[in-house]
Amino acid sequence: MATTASISITSADLMPGSSLNITASSTLTKAGVTADLDQKESGVMKLVTGTEYRLGPLATEMAGDAHDIASYLYVHNRTTEDATYYVDWGIHETMIGRLYAGDWMFIPWSASDDGAEIEIEPQGGTNIIEYCLFNSDVILPTAAS
Amino acid sequence: MATLIPTLTLSSTDATTDLLNFSITDSLNITQDVVGPSKVKLTTSDLEIGPTSYGKSYVYLKNTDETIAINIEITDGNSAMQLAAGEFAFFPWTGVAGIVAFSASGTPYLEYAIFEA
Numbered sequence: 016m017a018t019t020a021s022i023s024i025t026s027a028d029l030m031p032g033s034s035l036n037i038t039a040s041s042t043l044t045k046a047g048v049t050a051d052l053d054q055k056e057s058g059v060m061k062l063v064t065g066t067e068y069r070l071g072p073l074a075t076e077m078a079g080d081a082h083d084i085a086s087y088l089y090v091h092n093r094t095t096e097d098a099t100y101y102v103d104w105g106i107h108e109t110m111i112g113r114l115y116a117g118d119w120m121f122i123p124w125s126a127s128d129d130g131a132e133i134e135i136e137p138q139g140g141t142n143i144i145e146y147c148l149f150n151s152d153v154i155l156p157t158a159a160s
Numbered sequence: 161m162a163t164l165i166p167t168l169t170l171s172s173t174d175a176t177t178d179l180l181n182f183s184i185t186d187s188l189n190i191t192q193d194v195v196g197p198s199k200v201k202l203t204t205s206d207l208e209i210g211p212t213s214y215g216k217s218y219v220y221l222k223n224t225d226e227t228i229a230i231n232i233e234i235t236d237g238n239s240a241m242q243l244a245a246g247e248f249a250f251f252p253w254t255g256v257a258g259i260v261a262f263s264a265s266g267t268p269y270l271e272y273a274i275f276e277a
Binding site: 017018019020021022023024025026027028029030035037039041044046047055085089091104106107109110111112113114115117118119120121122123124125127131147149 | 186
């Protein structure tokens with residue numbers, strides 16, 4: 016499953032006399048090796064205010080070896096409301112940033128332990144996100160008997 | 161005020177039978193401080209590249225090394241991500257917690273930029 020991520024960041028007016036044009040590209044692989052990732056999970060979620068959500072598995076829910084902790088996370092806030100609507104994102108209890116309507120993020124994420132989970136929490140009202148998680152083996156929960 | 165336009169493209173011919181190929185873009189108003197594209201040599205010791213003096217911002221990171229991984233912590237000691245060789249990240253950041261970078265080994269170079277909205 017060879018997946019490629021590319022980014023460009025441009026601006027014609029950020030720095031006078033010098034337009035900005037950053038480009039980068041990489042192939043998504045398992046940690047420390049060039050092997051492709053095995054799994055992809057994607058979807059659209061409606062996030063209700065007052066609730067913290069976890070995106071992706073916990074470390075203990077992932078099978079495999081040290082190469083399998085690498086994941087890549089893409090999140091886009093599809094909310095069309097005003098600037099009072101946003102989604103806080105963070106790792107465990109550390110809030111890192113806010114995805115306002117139309118914003119997106121892409122990060123490599125290492126599920127190194129259960130205290131490194133991705134948390135998101137909508138603010139201002141119901142937010143809608145689309146997301147895509149590329150990772151390796153995940154242990155499915157045991158069905159209720 | 162300046163306009164920053166970040167665009168991400170994800171593509172794969174074999175992730176699923178449904179071909180993956182999409183681009184997402186945004187238009188961001190940048191009105192405050194900017195760290196333009198910069199490149200710094202890291203060691204295994206912490207280096208703060210994003211101090212908490214920043215407010216609402218967008219961060220670009222890229223590991224330019226061909227073999228060595230770079231660790232990123234947001235609040236020192238709180239592991240946030242590991243950039244393998246050649247990998248990049250782009251994410252919104254509030255500046256509440258500082259961004260710290262250090263190498264897994266050796267002295268790789270980190271390319272980074274910070275755009276404060």
